[in-house]
Amino acid sequence: MPVLNALKQRIPELRLTIRCAAPRTLLENLVSSEFEHLCEATDFGMHMASAVEVLLQESAQNYVSFHRDWDSRVAQESELLRKIAPDLVLSNVSYLTLAAASQAGIPALGMCSLNWADIFWHYCSETPGLEQIHAQMLRAYNSANRFIRLQPAMPMAGLQNLREIGTVASKGVNRRAEIDAMLGLEPDCKLVLVSMGGMHLQLPMDQWPRISGVRWVVRQSWGVRHPDTIEQEVLGMRYIDVLSSCDALLTKPGYGNFSEAGVNGIPVLYVSRRDWPEERCLVEWLQQRGRCQEVQRAQLECGDLGAALQALWHQAPKPPVMPDGIAQAADIIGQYLMAAI
Numbered sequence: 001m002p003v004l005n006a007l008k009q010r011i012p013e014l015r016l017t018i019r020c021a022a023p024r025t026l027l028e029n030l031v032s033s034e035f036e037h038l039c040e041a042t043d044f045g046m047h048m049a050s051a052v053e054v055l056l057q058e059s060a061q062n063y064v065s066f067h068r069d070w071d072s073r074v075a076q077e078s079e080l081l082r083k084i085a086p087d088l089v090l091s092n093v094s095y096l097t098l099a100a101a102s103q104a105g106i107p108a109l110g111m112c113s114l115n116w117a118d119i120f121w122h123y124c125s126e127t128p129g130l131e132q133i134h135a136q137m138l139r140a141y142n143s144a145n146r147f148i149r150l151q152p153a154m155p156m157a158g159l160q161n162l163r164e165i166g167t168v169a170s171k172g173v174n175r176r177a178e179i180d181a182m183l184g185l186e187p188d189c190k191l192v193l194v195s196m197g198g199m200h201l202q203l204p205m206d207q208w209p210r211i212s213g214v215r216w217v218v219r220q221s222w223g224v225r226h227p228d229t230i231e232q233e234v235l236g237m238r239y240i241d242v243l244s245s246c247d248a249l250l251t252k253p254g255y256g257n258f259s260e261a262g263v264n265g266i267p268v269l270y271v272s273r274r275d276w277p278e279e280r281c282l283v284e285w286l287q288q289r290g291r292c293q294e295v296q297r298a299q300l301e302c303g304d305l306g307a308a309l310q311a312l313w314h315q316a317p318k319p320p321v322m323p324d325g326i327a328q329a330a331d332i333i334g335q336y337l338m339a340a341i
Helices: 002-010 024-030 056-066 070-084 095-104 116-124 131-142 176-183 239-245 255-264 279-289 297-302 306-313 325-340
Strands: 017-019 036-038 089-091 108-112 146-149 162-164 190-194 214-218 229-231 248-251 268-271 292-295
Touching: 002 325, 056 116, 070 095, 089 095, 095 108, 095 131, 108 325, 116 131, 146 325, 190 239, 190 306, 239 255, 248 255, 248 306, 255 268, 255 279, 268 306, 279 292, 292 306
Parallel strands: 017 036, 089 108, 108 146, 146 162, 190 214, 190 248, 214 229, 248 268, 268 292
Antiparallel strands: none
């Protein structure tokens, strides 16, 4: 979304069609211009039991079903793209859309910190008979004119069209003084934002012990009744401003939360996703560029987080990461747009 906003500033006449399953109300909070919304998804990643647990058999079966009539699926998607008639397709990061754009003769770019071919093969390479699916995924990604690889990112050794850029993340406004005044918080109170990156992870926060001087900012929909929680919606602020106003973020490794924490200089307490192949590059990047501290799932379940938070806050602060990938991505996409028009 920061890249789309930068593109619109550079090319005011740009017409955006955003195709994803996210609700329009969410997109309107992130995109600063008018757009057409096609509310449907063309990829599904891995089937998840929670924000940190992959269901391997279900995921493999999803891909077998998705690729059962691959050529027909690509042809249908290609026909849809011809009807929309874009000058350029930007995929984050559906390989079906890239394969269809190639078949339709429409310039296309991929842009992400991961690709589903590598994720799929990490989990499913030992399952017999899935080699063709992996090969189709790789061909689709390599059919793009370029795959813009954001930092931090997986290696992506199977892609021959990579273009490296910096970090893409929104910069928020620190509104802590307003929050303190609104809620009557003490000056030394610590706010910890709890966010699992858009995926459900039910935490038994009602049973967590109280930690002196710590308040937890949570989603209203979670229905948490802990005495030290603050519902994020009550603040009436953009998510990125809430993040920028907190003293720490409790999350799982994921590009959005890690990059935004790095760009806004927010320390991160994270629970491992175990064998998620993107995790290592994200954690190593944040260790070098920001502040982070791992907690075990058992600690998260019982709320034994006080010592981990203190260790996190005792780490020496580092300069916030510059989100220079936004302008770099806008440069690359703009060049392809101008060539296509």
